[in-house]
Amino acid sequence: MSNDIQNALSSAIFKILKPLARVMLHHGMAYGSFAELARKAFVDESLEQLRRSGKRSSISSVAAMTGLTRKEASRLAALDIDTGLNSDRRYNRAVRVITGWTVDPRFLDSEGQPGVLPMQGDHSFELLVKKYSGDVPVAAMLSALESSGTVVSDDRGVQLLERAYLPTQTPAASINILGNDVAEIITSIDHNLIHKRAARVFQRKVSNGSISASALEEFKQLSNRKSQELLEDYHAWLTAHEIHSDIPTDSTESARYVSVGIYYYDDTIHEDPRS
Missing domain, CATH: 1.10.10 (Arc Repressor Mutant, subunit A)
Known part of the structure; x- marks a missing residue:
């Protein structure tokens, strides 16, 4: 891998890890716990890549790919993680x-x-x-x-009262959204990085670095309203194309998972609201 790619990847990973570290520190997760999860993720993804490539999923191959010892790779492969x-x-x-x-x-x-x-x-x-x-x-x-x-x-x-379900009173469910939604957007970006244009999925955002601070609340309300309307349109379409187990279908049909996510960000979000 070229130095340019390595540098760009290091920068991108660090940007991802900063807010993730903020979440972990806020909820009392120590670095050791994170490091164990990171090693487990490397082992599991190595096994997945070996399976997808048709190669034998051996612990020796995983150790070679990850730099872990075979003993450690074997232990982590057997480690059960609650995926929620x-x-x-x-x-x-x-x-x-x-x-x-x-x-x-x-x-x-x-x-x-x-x-x-x-x-x-x-x-x-x-x-x-x-x-x-x-x-x-x-x-x-x-x-x-x-x-x-x-x-x-x-x-x-x-x-x-609310047209969207946000489990704000159940912290575990809210944190579970972090895992699901961030994993999906990273997977989509990874897909687009390694596939040609015709096979890429939709991945866009609109941003502007010169917005008046007094206009933020108005835009936030506008984006909330229009985003909710769009998501409801998507849901109606998806519901109309569901496969129901009690309705006979063509034997070639299979149920697949699909999602489209919309998020809002401005540079005041990470600030202390007390300041």
């Missing part, structure tokens, strides 16, 4: 419920907005949850949405 799959499922199902509420005509009011839903019966919260959350119990879903401030329930029914 259960949290992923709960988060994804909550998102599906909220988005179904915003696009499914059965749960909209006369003005096309998410309606206040009775707990049971036609056009109810119970029906919404059964339609969009799989096997998650209605009470459990209501509790999760209430604790995150996404809905409120009273004698009138269940009312949607």
Whole structure:
């Protein structure tokens, strides 16, 4: 690898690690724990690359690729890391419920907005949850949405307060989003780095370094509104093209995972809000 590529990669990795170190320090993770995870990631990815290339996935090959000893590589290959799959499922199902509420005509009011839903019966919260959350119990879903401030329930029914599910009251679920979303964007960028233009996926952003500080809040509100509208359009399209296990399909069809993410950043985000 050329010096230019090495320097560029070192700079890019350092930029990624700085905010990641901020998160780890904020939540009390010591460097030793991070280093163990980094070694594990190198071993697992080496094994994946060997499998994809059709080569034999041997510990000796992993040791050669990573610079670790065979003993250490073997230990790390057997190390079990909690990847948060259960949290992923709960988060994804909550998102599906909220988005179904915003696009499914059965749960909209006369003005096309998410309606206040009775707990049971036609056009109810119970029906919404059964339609969009799989096997998650209605009470459990209501509790999760209430604790995150996404809905409120009273004698009138269940009312949607936020059109997006953000599990702010559950730190573990919020941190799990960090792993999922950052991993996806890095994977997409890596794909675009090694593939020709025709095979690349969409990866764009708009930025401007000369925006008036007084205009930030107005733009933030604009971007929130338009981004939410776009994501709801995407979700409606994806929902219409889902494969359902109870509906016979062509045997050649297979279910695939797809996501499109939108994020907002300005250079005040990392500042101490008390200053």
